[in-house]
Amino acid sequence: MVWFSIDDGFPEHPKTVAIQRSHRLNAVGLWTVSGIWVSQQLTDGRLRTSLVTEKGGRTLHIRALVAAGLWHDSDSVCRHGASHCPGIPDKGGLTFHDWFDWQRSRRQILRERERKVAAGRAGGKASGASRRERSPSKPEAPASPTVEPPVPYLNPQLLTLVCRRLFGGAPLDETTVNELMAAWEMTVGAGDLETELRSFLMHNVDTDLRNPAAALKGWLAEAAERARKPGLKPVLGCANCRSGWLPDDVETGMPVPCPVCKPHRYVARADAQ
Structure with a gap:
């Protein structure tokens, strides 16, 4: 934050x-x-x-x-x-x-986020090693080396847009964020939550969702299936973007997909398979 x-x-x-x-x-x-x-x-x-x-x-x-x-x-x-x-x-x-x-500069904030991400990954590795020591007979499935790890930090404006879509503009609170993060970790765990939330918004920007919460739940379930499919997953991101996304639109706050990586098109292709 x-x-x-x-x-x-x-x-x-x-x-x-x-x-x-x-x-x-x-x-x-x-x-x-x-x-x-x-x-x-x-x-x-x-x-x-x-x-x-x-x-x-x-x-x-x-x-x-x-x-x-x-x-x-x-x-x-x-x-x-x-x-x-x-x-x-x-x-x-x-x-x-x-x-x-x-105020802190953009560079200082991004460095602090990177430090926290690195600390979180180190803690996750230590926790995984501890679990493996406790139950060596149950090996963990190897992760694809080309899949990006989860991003613990979530853009607050992105969460606001998603929650506005789900709850009709109800205020965003810490409980909502924690529940969303917990549900994601239980459902997928090895995907990029920001990419999936942005893709969800792009895919449904002009759709009249009868039950937005159920729609997002279904979207995350499909994301879980995509993450479990065998084979290498494309790495999203290039020199001009972050995980396949450019900075959000200044006026609307909507996600802007990278014209090179096209993450929302990748999701559409994956759904069609």
Whole structure:
């Protein structure tokens, strides 16, 4: 999970107080909501004006934040180095001033995720070795060397989209995430949950599902069958994508399949076999 950090002295900061009091609360609220989105999407303090207006921001709020020095637009001036500030954006863009002084960078977050994944894999290997020592007469089926291991981290926006599809916009809570992860590990265990969830969304984006929860359960059951089939499975992912997917669409949040790997087409081919 990624956090958007705000100092407890921010409401009394001179830049905040410089915003006209009549719309200060709205401007600060817009700044906060936008910061949460930027943190979630790992854009290193960058966003588009169109996204801000879509979230309810008005031109006067944007201008107030730029004038106060909390945001930069294409006409701003900033002398702080790249280690502190993302810099001046192109026309139609905005940046958070001195983002890196208060927030973690995309590189730092991804490195931390990789560290946790590596630690999880090491723990899984140790647990497997312990189980094999306790019951040596029951060998485990060898895993295909070309199948990617499970990804413990799940993009929160991806989970939000899936849960909105399943539960009609009910709030996403930790229990829902844990139940989804537990069901996946029991059903498949050796697949890529993110790829299957994204493929589920792509496959059913225009489908009127009578029982979305049952549809996802059936999808995961089919994924389990695909994972159990003998033979090598294709490795999804290339130099331009992560596990066959490009960054999610900024406006809709929908998954964007890699035009080279085409993971959703692979799923369709597997279903037809």
